[in-house]
Amino acid sequence: MLNQFLVVVDGQRLSKMLIREFISQSNKNQIISNLLKHYKVESVKVKQKSMKDHAHFNVDTGTLELSTKYKIIKKSQVKDFLITILHEINHAIDSKKYGWKKFKEMYEMEMNLMVAKDKDPYKDNKYEIQAEDFGQKNWKKWYEIFKKQDLF
Numbered sequence: 734m735l736n737q738f739l740v741v742v743d744g745q746r747l748s749k750m751l752i753r754e755f756i757s758q759s760n761k762n763q764i765i766s767n768l769l770k771h772y773k774v775e776s777v778k779v780k781q782k783s784m785k786d787h788a789h790f791n792v793d794t795g796t797l798e799l800s801t802k803y804k805i806i807k808k809s810q811v812k813d814f815l816i817t818i819l820h821e822i823n824h825a826i827d828s829k830k831y832g833w834k835k836f837k838e839m840y841e842m843e844m845n846l847m848v849a850k851d852k853d854p855y856k857d858n859k860y861e862i863q864a865e866d867f868g869q870k871n872w873k874k875w876y877e878i879f880k881k882q883d884l885f
């Protein structure tokens with residue numbers, strides 16, 4: 734009852750609340766394009782796809798896949814979103830540096846090496862460890878930058 738009353742008398746406050754709890758699709762797209770530009774990987778192929786994770790770099794095709802599942806994201810998902818995007822961008826940086834076909838070979842070789850050593854082809858993969866480090870080390874910095882730019 735009290736909530737309904739607030740809606741009626743204070744529509745403005747409510748809309749502000751909604752804006753702060755969610756990141757709009759256009760702000761989300763802005764964040765992604767700023768990151769791609771900053772890390773100079775705008776030339777990497779991008780594909781929209783319905784999937785569980787926010788983003789995925791497809792090593793087999795050299796394509797950065799972005800999820801269409803989360804048109805808007807909740808504030809509680811921002812950290813995970815930024816880490817995932819940065820992680821995948823790190824793969825895109827390598828893919829650009831070596832050329833995607835060469836990078837695919839390098840990545841597969843690393844997977845085979847891990848299997849031969851009885852290790853996990855993903856979790857123990859040096860490219861995965863490096864990409865995850867990159868995401869963990871940089872997400873906070875971007876969080877502050879995008880917050881200052883009023884993107885969330």
Ligand SMILES: [Zn+2]
Nearest residue numbers: 820824861864
């Ligand atoms: Zn990865």
